[in-house]
Amino acid sequence: MFYLANRLVQGLIVILAALTLAFLMMFVIGDPAMMYVGPDASTAVLEAYRVSLGFDRPLIVQYFDFMGSAVQGDFGVSYRHRVDVVPIIGERLLRSAELALPAMLLAALVSIPVGVISAVHRNSWIDYVARFVALIGQAAPNFWVGIMAILFFSSYLGILPSSGRADPGSPILEQARYILMPMIILSLMPMAYLTRMMRSTVLEVINEDYVRTARAKGLSETKVIYVHALRNALIPYVTLYALQFGWILAGSMVIETVFAWPGFGRLLMDSIRMLDIPVVAAGLTTVAALYIGLNLLADMLYTLLDPRVVNR
Template identity: 45%
Template sequence: MGRFLVRRLAQSAVVLLGVTLVVFLLLQLVPGDPVRVALGTRFEQDTYDALRERAGLDRPLPVQYLSYVGNALTGDLGVSFRSGDPVTGIVLERLPATLTLAFFAVLFALLVSFPLGILSAVKNGSVLDHVARVFSQFGVSVPDFWMGILAIILFTGVLGWLPPSGYTPLGEDPVDWFKHLVLPSVTVGLVTAAILTRFIRSSVLEAMSEDYVRTAEGKGLSPRRVVTRHVLRNALIPVVTVAAVQLASLLGGVIVIEVLFAWPGLGQLTFDAVRARDYPVLQGAVLLVAALFLLTNLLVDLLYAKLDPRISVR
């Protein structure tokens, strides 16, 4: 277990290093000069040169990269071209909003998809099954931003129950925090719920046709016990992976939704950084997202070993 963790963490470090290299090189390929963008249309050549030098952009690429990685190891991700503030602070400041949105979206998705997916499989062919299938088809095929717009029109425009956009920190006003949270997290959660419902349904159906389920029925266990003890424990193992991938992708910030709901998370930060060619911020955001992704995957692997006795962490 200890050795497994050490090995996995070492692997993660290598992946992160790779991520920094890929992002760094990609940014070199993006047309446009960040310093020009930062300065606007009218500027003095001296100011331009000074800014380039301060950002280290006048040095050779390998040197730029190595100094970036070296600084990153000490927690210094550089300074924003736009505001001049340290990137580490800017990125971490956005983390709570994204974590909140991802957490509540996944929570909503799990609360909907588990009962729906399981019942849909157990009562295969019933009215409920058809409802669940239509729901998941709808959720997978309708774009989330469109659903978000419809939700704003309905809950803000027509009913006037919820604010259309924005974010209030939990510490300031819990009620307002929650009101702002509902629309974006349900919008994002619906898509995730649709994907998970589908997956859970097929996974449960598959498990129900396994020989060990017939064995359990042969023992004369009640249908409820057969499902809870034998079908679900097996069927939900692969679901954990899919749910985790969903969570990890939400941790990266849902760009379109964050922009739509003016949600100050990593997604919006990434969007703004791209528009402003604020490369240090963009790099910092991508690095953080990659780290969150790796962490989620590591936790899933540990959870897997807990759920499936055939897998051992060594």
């Protein structure tokens, strides 16, 4: 319990640091009041907005006011959309999750068995093929793979839509057609990283004493690998999986832009380009919270996979 509480405190410190960075960013980029009313506004209108938004107060007062509102989930109004920021972030996160959840599920379903098989058959043709494909998956830019997929499956074959998101009321199969291509492209890089991680960790544990003891007891090789070796091999895998999940949910800007998917990553990229500071600040804090939450979940899984972790 102390182990998890310590990790939670560390996570809260990181989130507070992210909030502080978001606050400072509002003043580094430019005058927030001018971004809100536009460059053509008169001096009187600009000053009125500066007073109404509280930007005329001392910086330290603004900082604590911002932190107090942010802790309550209030990041103000979007300069671009003219509505509260939090509902926009929540809606776009749900749309990103439509891609991220099946993408990470696919990555796990492929990387675990392929990584184990590659390690068990080390230096065989199966291992060489798996390592080569994983290397290509890591090296190939996902935006290029996405564009090639659009050219082949949409322009040439005409079997999948090239961009956008299906209407929420449309049939499930129609929605799946829009999700399928960006979801698969999004899963390729984490799938490659996770496959290589699984292979290397399985190679480390299959020569441990407890694995040799399991073989000496006469257990089948399948049971030795998937019951005794895999459990310990999953510990570093879970760490990387949590990090990849955070990246795929919060950092999928490129794929969402290529496929015109209205998700969180695309919102964050558009907001940075349009200098929509409240959305950028809320997005930065959301990314930090996602990483902290996913890493905390990984730590909780550690205690299930290896109870000795809590005593270290």
